[in-house]
Amino acid sequence: MMGDGVIRTFWVATLATGFLALSLGAAVSKDGDAEKGETVYLKRCLQCHGEEGDGLGPAAERLNPPPRDFTLGLYKIKSSAFDADLPNDEDLLRMVRDGMPGTAMPGWGDMLSEQDMWDVIAYIKIFAELEGKPEKQVAYGTRIESSPESIAAGKKLFLADDRCSECHGAEGRGDAIKKLKNDNGERTWPRNLTKSWTYRASNDPKDIYTRISAGIPTTQMPSFADPKSNKKLSIEERWHVANYVASLAKTEKVVRPENTVIKAVRVENKLPASPDDPAWDQASPTTFFMLSQIVGKVRFFKAANDTISVRALYNGDKIGIRLEWDDRTKSIPGDSKAESIAEDELMEDAVAVQFPIKIPTGMEKPYFLMGDAAKPVTLWRWSSGTTEVPESAAILDAKGIDNLESRDAATGLTAKGSYRDGTWRAIMTRPLRTETADKELQFEEGRFIPIAFFAWDGSNGEVDTRHAMTTWYWLLLTPSTGAKPIIFAIVAALLIGGVLLWWGRSAAVRSGSAAS
Numbered sequence: 475m476m477g478d479g480v481i482r483t484f485w486v487a488t489l490a491t492g493f494l495a496l497s498l499g500a501a502v503s504k505d506g507d508a509e510k511g512e513t514v515y516l517k518r519c520l521q522c523h524g525e526e527g528d529g530l531g532p533a534a535e536r537l538n539p540p541p542r543d544f545t546l547g548l549y550k551i552k553s554s555a556f557d558a559d560l561p562n563d564e565d566l567l568r569m570v571r572d573g574m575p576g577t578a579m580p581g582w583g584d585m586l587s588e589q590d591m592w593d594v595i596a597y598i599k600i601f602a603e604l605e606g607k608p609e610k611q612v613a614y615g616t617r618i619e620s621s622p623e624s625i626a627a628g629k630k631l632f633l634a635d636d637r638c639s640e641c642h643g644a645e646g647r648g649d650a651i652k653k654l655k656n657d658n659g660e661r662t663w664p665r666n667l668t669k670s671w672t673y674r675a676s677n678d679p680k681d682i683y684t685r686i687s688a689g690i691p692t693t694q695m696p697s698f699a700d701p702k703s704n705k706k707l708s709i710e711e712r713w714h715v716a717n718y719v720a721s722l723a724k725t726e727k728v729v730r731p732e733n734t735v736i737k738a739v740r741v742e743n744k745l746p747a748s749p750d751d752p753a754w755d756q757a758s759p760t761t762f763f764m765l766s767q768i769v770g771k772v773r774f775f776k777a778a779n780d781t782i783s784v785r786a787l788y789n790g791d792k793i794g795i796r797l798e799w800d801d802r803t804k805s806i807p808g809d810s811k812a813e814s815i816a817e818d819e820l821m822e823d824a825v826a827v828q829f830p831i832k833i834p835t836g837m838e839k840p841y842f843l844m845g846d847a848a849k850p851v852t853l854w855r856w857s858s859g860t861t862e863v864p865e866s867a868a869i870l871d872a873k874g875i876d877n878l879e880s881r882d883a884a885t886g887l888t889a890k891g892s893y894r895d896g897t898w899r900a901i902m903t904r905p906l907r908t909e910t911a912d913k914e915l916q917f918e919e920g921r922f923i924p925i926a927f928f929a930w931d932g933s934n935g936e937v938d939t940r941h942a943m944t945t946w947y948w949l950l951l952t953p954s955t956g957a958k959p960i961i962f963a964i965v966a967a968l969l970i971g972g973v974l975l976w977w978g979r980s981a982a983v984r985s986g987s988a989a990s
């Protein structure tokens with residue numbers, strides 16, 4: 475028989491081991507376990523980064539930028555010095571945890587434990603036999619806080635000798651006329667620095683400082699801390715440039731998901747005839763995300779344009795819509811400069827606005843990708859023109875993505891574009907009412923009118939079904955009468971009803987397809 479003492483000792487020992495195991499389990503080891511990391515890798519990373527870590531996973535060919543080739547051992551977002559090849563492990567953890575905005579690289583922080591992430595990092599380092607720590611780090615000196623003086627000094631340095639504008643353009647929109655390739659020979663684009671949501675790291679001045687100090691390995695983004703660079707910057711100067719670049723972030727034309735309605739403003743005089751007329755400022759812009767067209771039979775994954783901002787004005791006769799989107803290249807086929815940087819064959823830049831043929835009474839809208847036979851749509855399209863043909867406007871009757879017919883006479887539609895420093899502005903104007911009411915929308919005040927957008931970047935080989943697009947949003951001609959509050963209440967009720975209906979239906983479809 476075991477005595478009490480023995481039993482007690484047994485329990486104490488068991489508990490102690492248990493606690494030890496528990497506490498070991500909770501501690502995170504930055505020296506990840508590569509064997510465990512392999513399991514994580516095969517499950518979560520292989521599909522893009524490939525079994526061999528060479529960035530050639532099954533999903534890779536659709537991705538722009540392509541997944542990192544880990545066999546090179548080079549990383550873009552690092553805080554070690556420009557002349558140290560190795561990144562810091564914390565740099566890798568950050569990218570794995572938070573993901574890389576503007577690319578397909580997801581953040582894993584919600585799905586993997588910190589230990590899983592350290593383990594998988596240990597595993598991916600094996601592909602290039604990376605060992606040890608970087609010899610040198612980026613030097614930060616004393617951070618200079620942002621101020622109007624610092625921003626002004628930074629702007630000067632940004633433009634001096636075309637230091638940054640050489641690639642990023644005079645306004646930072648990534649529109650400089652230059653063809654850039656990464657070390658693997660794949661096409662890369664300089665960042666549009668005004669789109670803070672596309673930064674791989676962030677646009678906090680400290681992150682920008684780190685990028686201009688360390689450069690972005692594998693790409694043509696150089697280090698400006700390199701004493702051999704003839705455009706090098708001192709620590710102080712780098713802080714000024716970082717403060718300037720951070721100040722470029724768009725604050726007005728950014729996507730606010732709650733803004734789904736473009737409010738057209740009524741004006742008493744003529745609608746502005748130029749895209750650059752300040753009269754457009756009477757209406758505030760609404761900005762939407764655009765995605766690649768990946769729902770049609772032939773899918774396209776690499777659309778270049780990612781947002782579009784819209785304003786609308788109307789008077790007693792006409793409605794005018796101004797579209798604004800950043801496009802790095804003014805694509806005019808025949809133009810030798812534009813031809814030289816085009817990705818595939820150079821096509822025209824173009825944009826289109828889509829309307830149903832009638833304002834829906836219920837909430838049933840046509841299919842958002844150019845309608846179908848039962849519910850056709852109308853597209854107003856503006857094209858940039860070529861060196862031989864001027865810009866043009868067209869009305870297309872559409873019954874699906876590959877069933878478009880251009881109308882002979884563009885019933886009263888006029889369009890005009892203007893390009894400056896990486897931004898297109900195009901306006902389209904049409905009478906509120908036309909004689910062919912059976913064929914196209916007749917505008918009415920106070921009604922929620924479905925509206926959607928398409929854009930083609932001609933230097934990215936975008937034409938026909940290769941384009942960026944939005945889903946349906948709403949256009950509202952804000953009534954000028956006292957009836958406003960009532961109409962709003964009715965419409966709001968309709969909208970809520972409609973959303974519920976749609977939700978119910980798509981839930982039914984979802985469960986239906988899951989069952990089949």
Ligand code: HEC
Pocket residue numbers: 514515518519520521522523533537539540541542548549550551552566569570574577578579580582594595598674
């Ligand atoms: C859906 C595709 C996809 C998946 C899945 C994916 N990645 Fe990536 N990853 C990318 C792309 C694309 C890039 C390149 C982004 C760029 O070059 O800006 C990238 C880049 C990276 C980088 C480079 C960071 C740097 O600073 O250069 C690391 C590290 C990385 N991925 C780790 C992982 C790990 C670990 C997993 C799995 C847990 C994973 N990725 C899963 C697409 C993916």
Ligand code: HEC
Pocket residue numbers: 539550632637638639640641642654662663664665667672673674675676682685686690693694695696698715719
């Ligand atoms: C020779 C061309 C070139 C020059 C000159 C250049 N850049 Fe870049 N820059 C690039 C490219 C290409 C990228 C995108 C790299 C990638 O694919 O991730 C980039 C990306 C960036 C980013 C994005 C960082 C992130 O987190 O996504 C910042 C910020 C930036 N550059 C700032 C600057 C500043 C400031 C200067 C001048 C001091 C400058 N660049 C000069 C080519 C250049």
